Amino acid sequence: MKTDRRHEKEEALARKAAMAALADAPGETLKALWDEAGLPRDAQRLRGPETGLVTVRGRIGGGGAPFNFGEATVTRATVRVEGGSVGHAYALGRDKEKALLSAIADALWQDASRRNDIETKIIAPLQAAQAEADERRRAETAATKVDFFTMVRGED
Amino acid sequence: MYVAVKGGDAAISNAHKLLADRRRGDRSVPALRIDQIVEQLALGVDRVMAEGSLYDRELAALAIAQSRGDLIEAVFLVRAYRTTLPRFGYTNAIDTGAMLVERRVSATYKDLPGGQLLGPTFDYTHRLLDPEIAAGSPVDEPEQRDVEEGRMPRVSEILAHEGLIEGDGDMPLDHVTGDLTREPLDFPIERDLRLQALARGDEGFLLALGYSTQRGYGRNHPFVGEIRIGEVELELDVPELPFAVPLGRIRVTECQMVTQFKGSAKVPPQFTRGYGLVFGQSERKAMSMSLCDRALRAREFGEDVVAPAQDEEFVISHSDNVQATGFVEHLKLPHYVDFQAELDLIRRMRAEHDARRTDHVEQQREAAE
Numbered sequence: 001m002k003t004d005r006r007h008e009k010e011e012a013l014a015r016k017a018a019m020a021a022l023a024d025a026p027g028e029t030l031k032a033l034w035d036e037a038g039l040p041r042d043a044q045r046l047r048g049p050e051t052g053l054v055t056v057r058g059r060i061g062g063g064g065a066p067f068n069f070g071e072a073t074v075t076r077a078t079v080r081v082e083g084g085s086v087g088h089a090y091a092l093g094r095d096k097e098k099a100l101l102s103a104i105a106d107a108l109w110q111d112a113s114r115r116n117d118i119e120t121k122i123i124a125p126l127q128a129a130q131a132e133a134d135e136r137r138r139a140e141t142a143a144t145k146v147d148f149f150t151m152v153r154g155e156d
Numbered sequence: 157m158y159v160a161v162k163g164g165d166a167a168i169s170n171a172h173k174l175l176a177d178r179r180r181g182d183r184s185v186p187a188l189r190i191d192q193i194v195e196q197l198a199l200g201v202d203r204v205m206a207e208g209s210l211y212d213r214e215l216a217a218l219a220i221a222q223s224r225g226d227l228i229e230a231v232f233l234v235r236a237y238r239t240t241l242p243r244f245g246y247t248n249a250i251d252t253g254a255m256l257v258e259r260r261v262s263a264t265y266k267d268l269p270g271g272q273l274l275g276p277t278f279d280y281t282h283r284l285l286d287p288e289i290a291a292g293s294p295v296d297e298p299e300q301r302d303v304e305e306g307r308m309p310r311v312s313e314i315l316a317h318e319g320l321i322e323g324d325g326d327m328p329l330d331h332v333t334g335d336l337t338r339e340p341l342d343f344p345i346e347r348d349l350r351l352q353a354l355a356r357g358d359e360g361f362l363l364a365l366g367y368s369t370q371r372g373y374g375r376n377h378p379f380v381g382e383i384r385i386g387e388v389e390l391e392l393d394v395p396e397l398p399f400a401v402p403l404g405r406i407r408v409t410e411c412q413m414v415t416q417f418k419g420s421a422k423v424p425p426q427f428t429r430g431y432g433l434v435f436g437q438s439e440r441k442a443m444s445m446s447l448c449d450r451a452l453r454a455r456e457f458g459e460d461v462v463a464p465a466q467d468e469e470f471v472i473s474h475s476d477n478v479q480a481t482g483f484v485e486h487l488k489l490p491h492y493v494d495f496q497a498e499l500d501l502i503r504r505m506r507a508e509h510d511a512r513r514t515d516h517v518e519q520q521r522e523a524a525e
Contacts, residue, residue: 056211068333069433090401090402091403140299
């Protein structure tokens, strides 16, 4: 029972990580990977793709009580694929095709026989590209770090 | 009484056509693409997102193109657009402590964990116009350096360990987070609502007010504890999923302003704080916001409200540039009937004034005789 619950939790974390990679992906990159992988684009649309707003929350002082900071555009979609599994997608921006493909990816991910396909052909390349871009950004920022040194003036 | 006057249709339609022509300008010059504005006028785009209160780079860039670079008009366009969209909900609060930092400086601690990271800043440039940019010269790739691992705590956390600074800012447990886009403001308001209004407030207005506090109008002796700029993750709780769904990342600027002390019979003196948080890269706005946030806490600290920057109703009622421009600019719309009434009034006043003067002159003449 306990291992079941742990398995469920691990699975939820892996699914969330896959959804994060999809949400962060540039639409063009996702579409190119999708075509290259020859994955199906047809699915029953249960909701959307549709664009709406989320209100972004911050915290007073960085870690205090929440306040409403501003809004952001988000596009979401829900689909059902062959075999019956239902997939969801949410991402910042207004790219409806990206939301649709992301929802299909989420649905296929939940199908044990397709998960590996989605992980290796879509999620892994997206995560690799994002990690590389983040690493480059960190290294560029690190080059602007101030190295303080003290100048000794005059004679003792 | 309203009297409908018609006849402007053709003039208006032709004016709009002329506007479209002038917006495009000389056709032999290539048209600006939206992605060029996003990439190369990025801080203008950030300002439109911040004051338009809508995070969407492409939309803000389109608004800048459509408004011919008039940023307040662009903010107006973005605000109008957002009213057409359904709302999906409130995100979980962002964690600026987990930011992918692109710039981070502190004016209070030289050697803070994580260090001083200058990032892409205008600071220390010589402010000389660069003809290379006009010539379209190629630009070198930036330098890279090995990244030191380790957390980059907010400066407020460092001071908090010694108890020298007040906490982040809590609200009572039963407090419902205010939202000025849902309900009209009813003064006095709480700090969460003030921060929402300041986050979308006009940069120039907040800059001037922040400056006024430094010059003695509501003085509180500020230091920049920390400014950090970078990307944070957004997550939204949705009923269809057992976890908060990741939405992607947004870039924000955060400013922790540390100001002079407050204590009481129960609490020993502590530094007090002002907080600024803005969409995109805009430390001038984040700093101004944090100065205003601190000044507006006068009531909470039992300070005398003597300066404009401390007057909540004055600051918050006039910080929104869409409202301000709407009311100022409406003055140019036809007021023919109103003005006709004023004309009647002044003619009557002048007639009465003349009559009084004639009477007065006659009385003087009679007295002299």
